[in-house]
Amino acid sequence: MHIKPAARAHALALLACLAWGALTIWLLFLSAKSAVGVSEYSFRRLMGGPGYLLVEQLRGLSGEAREQRLQELQRRFQFPLTLVPRDSVELAPEAGVMLDNEHAVLGVSEEIAYYALDRNTLIQFGPMWGAAAMEDVLNLRIYWLTAAAAALPLPLLLLAAWHRRRKRAATLSALSSSLSQLARTPALILPTASAEWAPLLAALQQHAHHIAAMSERHKEVSQAVSHELRTPLARMRFALALLERGADDDTRRRLQERLLKDVVELESLVRASLAFARLADAPAALAREPVMLRSWLQEELDALELARQPAELVIDTTARELRGDRALLHLIVRNLLVNACTYGHGRLRLSVANHGSGHIVLHVDDDGPGVAREDRERIFEPFVRLMPHDADNTGHGLGLALAKRAAHWQQGDIQVTRSPLGGARFSLLLPLRLD
Template identity: 35%
Template sequence: MNRLLWRLLPLTLAALLLASALVYLVFARLYGDPLEDIARKQAAGQIFLLEQYIDQAPGDEWLARLNKVREVSAQRYELLPLAQVLPTLDERRQEALQTGALVLDIGAKALLRRVDIRGLRYVDSEAEVLRISGLPIDVADVWRREALRLLLVALVLLLPLVWWSRAHWRGLLALSQTVQDWAAGRLHARAVRPVSASLQPLAEGMNQMAARLQGLLDGRRDLLHAVSHELRTPIARLGFGLALLREAPSAEQRDARLAAMEGDLDELQALVTELLGYSRLEQTPLQLADVDLQTLLQQAAATWPVPPAAAALDLAIDASLGSARADARQLARLLDNLLSNARKYAVQQVRLSAAPLPSGGWRLRVEDDGPGIPAADAQRVFEPFVRLQRDVDASLAGHGLGLAIVARIVAAHGGQLRLEASRLGGACFVAEWPAEPPLVVH
C-alpha cells in the first residue's frame, strides 16, 4: 500500500481548502465580499424596481408608489426606524447605510436602504429605513458550484500526486530493501535509482557510504591478516632465541642470544607503535590550523643527515607558498615518512619541492635517484605492509606502513597521493590537497 499517498492526501486537501479560504478573504478585503456581488445580481430585479420606479416618483408621491408596489410584489416592504436597524449591523454596513447606500443582508435574504437622507419625501423620512425581504437570494447554490469547482481542481491535482507518490514510494521500498541487505551483511548490494529520480542523490550517498564501509571492513580484514603474519616472524625468532639461550654453554653466547632477543623485541615494539599510529589516523579528527609550509619544510630539511651519511637533499620552495589550513602534526609526519623513504633508497640525491596549485591548494613532491618502482606496483606501495625492495634486499628496515600512513594523511586532508617517474631517475611521490580540508577524516 502506498502509505505516502494516504499521508499526503489529507494534507493536500487541507492545503487546498486553506488556499480557497485565503483567496476569499483576500478578495473580500481588497474588492469587497464576492458573495454580496452574487446576491446583488440575484436581487437585481428588486433593486431596479426600487431605483428606477419607486425612487423616480416625485417627492410627495414616493410613499404612494411604494404602497402600490407592496400590493403586487411577492417581497415584503417595511419601513423601520433607523435607530432600530443600526444596532443589528456591523460597523462597515452601518457606515454604508448612513450614507444612503444599499445594504444586503444575505442571511435574511433582504436589503436595507434609508428612505432618504434629507427628509424630502415625507415627514421624518430621513429617520426611517426601507427593508425589502424575501429576495430571491440563494448563496447555497453558489457554494455548491464552488464545492464542485474545488473538487474538480482537487482531482486534477491528485493525478500527478498519485503518480509521483507511487514512484517515490517504490523508490523508498527499493532503498529499504538495500538497507536490509546491508543489515544482513551483504554490503556489496547497491541502491539503483534513475538519474532523474528524486531519490537518486540519496541513493548515491548510500552507495558511497556502503562502499566506504565495505572498504573499511576489507581493509581491517587485510590488516589483520598482515599483522598476524608480521607478528609471527619476531615472535618465532624470540622463541627460537629463548630455546638457544637455555642451551648456551657460556656467558658470552648467552649475552649474544639476549642481544638478539632484545633486537627482536625492539622490532616488535616498533611494529606495534606503527600499527597504533596507522589505526589512530582513521579515528582521530584533524586539528586544523594555519601552518607555515615554508617553515615546516625547512625544519624537516634541517634534520636531514649530512652527506656522505645520506644522499644530498635539494630543497625547492615556491616563494608564494604561504600558509596552509592543515594539521601541523600530521603534515610533519607525512614529510618525515616521505623523506625517510627517499633516504632509504636514494643513491646520491633527493629533491623536496613545494608549490601552490593554480586551482587553490598545495602540491608537495619528494623524488630520489634510487631504483624506482615498477608501474605495475604503483598502487600496491600505498597498501599496508607492502615492501617491494625488501623482497630483494632484506637489509632494508621497515614494516611497509610508512607510505600507507602518508596516503591516509593526504586523504584525510581531502587530497591525493600518487607515484610518478622521477626526473632524477628513481621514484617521485606527489601529494596534493585542497585549500580547505574536509571536516570528516576520510
C-alpha cells in the same frame, strides 16, 4: 531540521491547491452577492413606486388606524415596513430635498431606504436584502453545481497527494528493511522506486560498496599485521626455548639482544598499525594553522640527522606559507624523506614549486633504484615492500601508505615518477588553503 526539495515542492503544491479552492469559493460568493445587488440610482427608482403607493394607502389615517393598515400591507411585502420620526434618522442634507420631492433615499445602511409619508414621518423599507437574498441564491441548484465543478480539482489533488505520500511511505519502509542487509551484502538489489529516489539509491549503493571495500581493506591489514607478527614472535619463542636449556653466557647475551630487538620491532609495528588505523577515517579536528614553507621543510631535513647523506633544499615558489594540519604535514614529509634515505644511494633533494592557482607541489628525489611503472600504484598499499630481502630495509611497508592517506585528508595527493637524479621522485600536491 532540513526539508528535502521534493517534500517542499509537494507542500507548496498542496498549499497552492488549498489557496485555489478558497479563492474559488470566495469568488463564487462575490458573484452570488453581486447577482442580487443593484445600483443606488436603480434602488431609489425601485422603491419610489412602493413608497408612493404606501403613502396613498396611509394618507388620511392616523394613530392605531394607520398602524393597523400598515400591518395589513406588511403581509404583501417580503421586507419590513416601519414608520419612524423624521428627526430620528440621520440623513445627508441633500436627502431632505429628495424626500420633499417624493424620492426614495438610502440610509446609512444600503439595505434600508426611506420615503416621506408627511413632513414629520418617514416610511422605512428594510433591511431588505442581506441574508434573505443570499439564502435565495444558495437554494439555487446552479450555484452548487458551479461550486462543485470549480472545486472538483481540489479533492482530486488531495487524493493524488495522499496516494503519493502512501507510496513514499512504502518505499521508505522497503529501504529501511534493506539497509540492515546492505552493509553485509553490497550487491543487494534495492527496491524499485520512482526517479526522485534514484540519487538516494545510487548513493546508498555506492556507500555500501565503500563500506564493503573498507571492511575488505581492514581484513587485509589485519591479515598483514598477523603475518608481520609471526616472524618476530617465532624468533622470540625460539630464543626463549634456548634460554630454558641453559645456554652459555655468550649465547644468552646474544639471545637477549635478539629478544630486545624483536620487542622493539613489535612496538614499531604496533605503533605504525595504530597510526594507519587512526587515519582510516577523517581526523576529528583538522587544524588550519599557518605553516612557513622554508622553515618547516628545513626542520624536516634537520630532523633526519643526515650528516653522512647530503640533502638539498630548493624553494622555487612565490608562496611563503600554507595553511594546514602541521601534524599531518609532518607525517607525510617525514615518511617520504625516510623512504628516500632508505632506498637512495647518497643524494637527496627536497624541492617545492608552484602548481597552478592555489596549490604547490613538493618533490622528494633520490638516486636509488626507483620504482617500476607497474608498482607505482601498489607501493602505496599497506605492508607492501618492493625489496623485502634488503638487509637495510627494516620497515613494515606502512610509511608510504600512511603518507598517502594523510595527504588525502590534507586535500592533497602523492604520485611517484622517475627522478632527475636517477631514482624515484615522490610528488606531493597540496592546496595552500584547506576548504
